[in-house]
Amino acid sequence: MTDATPDALAAAPDKRLDRLKVGLRRRHAREQRFKWYGRIAIGAALLFLVILLGRIVEQGHTAFYAHSASVPVYMDPTRVDRTYPQGANFEELTAQQLLARWGVADPTGEQATAMRALFSSELKFAAAETVSRRPEVIGQTVAIDAPLSDDADLYLKGEISRDTPEDQRRLTNQQIDWLERLKADGAVSAHFNTTLFTQGDSTQPELAGVLGAIVGSALMLLVTALIAIPVGVGAAVWLEEFAPKNKLTDIIEVNINNLAAVPSIVYGLLGLALFINWMHLPRASPIVGGLVLALMALPTLIIATRSSLKAVPPSIREAALAMGASRTQTVFSHVLPLAMPGVMTGAIISMAHALGETAPLLLIGMVSFVPGVPAAIDQPVGALPSLIYIWENASERAFHERTAAAILVLLLFMIVMNLAAIILRRRFERRW
Structure with a gap:
């Protein structure tokens, strides 16, 4: 058997050491890659979570506030009964008086119906409660804080645009003009939507709560x-x-x-x-x-x-x-x-x-x-x-x-x- 030279014996440990160093570098590189894979996975999960919550907040934050209009209503004694105020048609009364105040020649019929559609049915309950609590207001003009309907509320929140063709939205151009006039007169105000947390479910969106x-x-x-x-x-x-x-x-x-x-x-x-x-x-x-x-x-x-x-x-x-x-x-x-x-x-x-x-x-x-x-x-x-x-x-x-x-x-x-x-x-x- 041939004896190894001294130079070969000295070189063998160096080669083993080099292989160990190469293997160690590879293990460290794999460990770093694994750490980055974990960071990327966590980042992706957080990104999707932010997108999901952001989309929900973007769509739902507008439900936490609502709009109402303060409109003066003359409690006509011929149409409002002191003993049974709930029987009066306050929605029609308010619409007709508001149109007449704006100089509309015929504040009845289709125009009154269109004006009534801007207000929630809660208007009649608010007016009836006012008369029940203070019967002396019959024959006087009283400011009623009337909640707006869901479509009018969506328009004021920017969810309905005038640029949309009229046949593709539920508000006509005339109704939008009336809303803008109410807004210009300072009658429209935004407030926290307490109805969302104080009422049960309803067929009318503006009155529905959780x-x-x-x-x-x-x-x-x-x-x-x-x-x-x-x-x-x-x-x-x-x-x-x-x-x-x-x-x-x-x-x-x-x-x-x-x-x-x-x-x-x-x-x-x-x-x-x-x-x-x-x-x-x-x-x-x-x-x-x-x-x-x-x-x-x-x-x-x-x-x-x-x-x-x-x-x-x-x-x-x-x-x-x-x-x-x-x-x-x-x-x-x-x-x-x-x-x-x-x-x-x-x-x-x-x-x-x-x-x-x-x-x-x-x-x-x-x-x-x-x-x-x-x-x-x-x-x-x-x-x-x-x-x-x-x-x-x-x-x-x-x-x-x-x-x-x-x-x-x-x-x-x-x-x-x-x-x-x-x-x-x-x-x-x-x-x-």
Whole structure:
């Protein structure tokens, strides 16, 4: 065998070192590329989120303010009854007097109808309330703050343009001229749209609000929480701390994990068949909606609770048992209190998930028009997700801006609930 020269022996370690350096540079380059891939992915996700929220805010911010017109109305004693002011046609009275004040020769007929279309039907209720509260105004001229109709409001918000051909918009050129004259006279004012938060649903966009849907969602979440949290936490405690490890519990655990991935519409079909068709519970009521959402929230809540129980160190259980505590005392006096931050977080997240569900609610009848505000859990109600669905499918253009506004309200509720979950976790979380 030929002996290696001294120069070859000296060069071999240098070559190995060079290969190690090349490999190290490649690993560092791959690591840097991976970091940049992550940054690009996060940036893309944030960009899409900003675009989505920006589009919703752009479309829905106009729903948070509305326009009204202060118009003087002569309470004609021949047309306004002191004992029953609601019977007077204040809309026609206001339109005719306003046209006559502007010098229109014939302030009746089609022109009066066109003028009446600029004001909301709320005008008659505001005028009737004024007469009921102050009967002495009959025979006097009173300034009535009249809400404008949805089309007039959209024009003043810039959503309807005069440049659009007249046959392609719901306001005629004459009506736009009247609005501009009211605006020039200083009669038109913009104000915060309190109706959006103080009224229920309505067939007239300018009178529609989200209060009924908010109360309906709150009642459903109350029913969901009262059912899902005790049952979910109890099931998780039994499975994690007391259940024997056998095939039956393995099947239960697998099915719970599978149920967490079942589409929500399946729960709606189950609720329709079980709670409405078989148990004959009131259709579209919070109790049915709460039961359906509770079924949907249970798998998520059980999984989160079991994860929290597993995070408690075994030494806690061993110490309690060594001091003479029973298994039940150990679980409910030591383990469960220490796992409570995770349990509360899972409960809030599951409730937030239930709050945003739409498909199950549509299948149990919460797609119909429900005016007013519900007062009990057995009355037909709406919910924020179903209200958004109804408004988006409405033909009136003004409902579309209210759809985006309702989405913002729903997002605000979900953000608050998720923030509460984060705060609870950070406030009570234990570091082992």
